[in-house]
Amino acid sequence: MFETLTRVPDDPILGISAAFKRDTTPLKVDLGVGVYKDDRGNTPVPAAVRRAESEVLAAQSTKTYLTPVGNPGFNAQMLELVAGTDQAGRKGDWAAGQAPGGSGALRLGAELLRLSSPGSKIHVSDPTWANHTPLLSSAGFQLERYPYYSAIRHAVEFDQMMAHLEALPAAAVVLLHACCHNPTGQDLSMTQWEAVADVCARRGLLPYVDIAYQGLGDDLERDAASIRLLARQVPEMLVAVSCSKNFGLYRERTGLLLALTSSNERAGIAAGQLGRLARTIWSMPPDHGAAIVDRVLSQPELRRSWTEELAAMAKRINDLRRLLADALSARTGGTDFSWITRQRGMFSRLDLTPAMVDTLREKHHVYCAPDGRVNIAGISASNVEHVATSIAAVMGYA
Ligand SMILES: Cc1ncc(COP(=O)(O)O)c(C=O)c1O
Numbered sequence: 001m002f003e004t005l006t007r008v009p010d011d012p013i014l015g016i017s018a019a020f021k022r023d024t025t026p027l028k029v030d031l032g033v034g035v036y037k038d039d040r041g042n043t044p045v046p047a048a049v050r051r052a053e054s055e056v057l058a059a060q061s062t063k064t065y066l067t068p069v070g071n072p073g074f075n076a077q078m079l080e081l082v083a084g085t086d087q088a089g090r091k092g093d094w095a096a097g098q099a100p101g102g103s104g105a106l107r108l109g110a111e112l113l114r115l116s117s118p119g120s121k122i123h124v125s126d127p128t129w130a131n132h133t134p135l136l137s138s139a140g141f142q143l144e145r146y147p148y149y150s151a152i153r154h155a156v157e158f159d160q161m162m163a164h165l166e167a168l169p170a171a172a173v174v175l176l177h178a179c180c181h182n183p184t185g186q187d188l189s190m191t192q193w194e195a196v197a198d199v200c201a202r203r204g205l206l207p208y209v210d211i212a213y214q215g216l217g218d219d220l221e222r223d224a225a226s227i228r229l230l231a232r233q234v235p236e237m238l239v240a241v242s243c244s245k246n247f248g249l250y251r252e253r254t255g256l257l258l259a260l261t262s263s264n265e266r267a268g269i270a271a272g273q274l275g276r277l278a279r280t281i282w283s284m285p286p287d288h289g290a291a292i293v294d295r296v297l298s299q300p301e302l303r304r305s306w307t308e309e310l311a312a313m314a315k316r317i318n319d320l321r322r323l324l325a326d327a328l329s330a331r332t333g334g335t336d337f338s339w340i341t342r343q344r345g346m347f348s349r350l351d352l353t354p355a356m357v358d359t360l361r362e363k364h365h366v367y368c369a370p371d372g373r374v375n376i377a378g379i380s381a382s383n384v385e386h387v388a389t390s391i392a393a394v395m396g397y398a
Pocket of ligand 1 (some may be wrong): 034068100101102103104129139175182210212242243250254255
């Protein structure tokens with residue numbers, strides 16, 4: 001029976017990680033994989049997360065099942081972290097379902113949409129995170145792209161994006177990145193978010209917001225401001241949340257799907273459906289990461305420590321943006337790279353052809369994604385010279 005299976009092509013990003021591991025040159029730099037790294041190239045577990053983890057294990061007397069929608073403490077804490085305390089008046093209107101990571105949340109949201117609006121299309125930014133396409137289309141959705149990023153201006157193609165949204169039929173779903181757009185790092189301004197909220201409200205479009213980097217752009221509040229603004233303007237929306245990067249819980253698969261509905265009663269119905277859908281996919285989400293997050297957010301001392309460590313991570317990335325932009329400018333005869341400093345989160349996309357990306361890897365041992373996406377957190381004071389000189393060389397500046 002299995003002879004009908006065909007071989008899966010290598011995942012381009014995972015292929016880069018494997019090639020990086022095989023490379024024995026001390027000069028090598030990994031700017032490919034999308035995980036946060038500190039100055040020594042390690043992906044740390046925040047101190048508060050470590051402490052919460054040992055406290056959770058010490059206090060845990062059973063590992064019996066929780067519920068299909070997960071850990072209620074985690075869901076309540078995360079709703080407040082993402083939607084804000086000023087959502088109190090609307091809190092009864094939100095339904096929450098814990099999921100295995102942001103990816104699980106995206107899939108759970110797509111399954112809910114399949115029930116509620118099966119004929120709708122999901123519109124994603126051009127470009128978007130590579131995994132959005134398989135995650136959403138395998139739930140049966142057709143995807144379309146809306147114009148988003150101009151690689152020439154290094155800015156959002158806002159007029160074209162708005163023209164696309166204005167032409168959509170009611171009930172179309174629009175996938176938006178709340179902050180730290182992956183792969184470009186180019187976010188909407190708050191004025192632009194207001195216009196997006198307005199067109200969604202006027203035309204009855206459903207915003208589906210992906211937030212995977214809260215706290216790694218500007219700060220916890222500003223990175224979620226887009227979601228809070230939308231929640232004030234539209235009657236319904238979905239939010240897929242990942243705790244992988246900001247809590248350093250990657251392999252613990254910790255995420256959440258939030259559905260804003262138009263009434264308390266509808267929220268209860270949606271929560272029931274989220275539980276039923278979870279039962280048909282993974283039955284119950286894994287609890288370990290969620291219990292840790294619940295503890296970090298509910299214990300003031302742990303919360304303070306985590307918030308400070310997250311702020312230091314965001315500052316480090318933003319400082320590295322300046323360092324890289326200056327180093328590239330110095331090696332390319334003063335070319336303007338200041339757009340890198342205006343972008344946010346772990347990623348920016350450099351103007352590199354696939355051939356340049358290959359040369360960067362093979363000749364200079366600098367590894368980035370095939371589309372020129374670089375993980376800024378992979379840069380450090382000790383490798384920025386080599387990175388900038390190598391990029392300038394492949395761009396033709398000797
Ligand atoms: C934009 C975006 N959304 C969602 C995710 C999902 O992350 P995870 O499933 O690891 O929590 C990622 C991870 O890289 C991402 O970049």
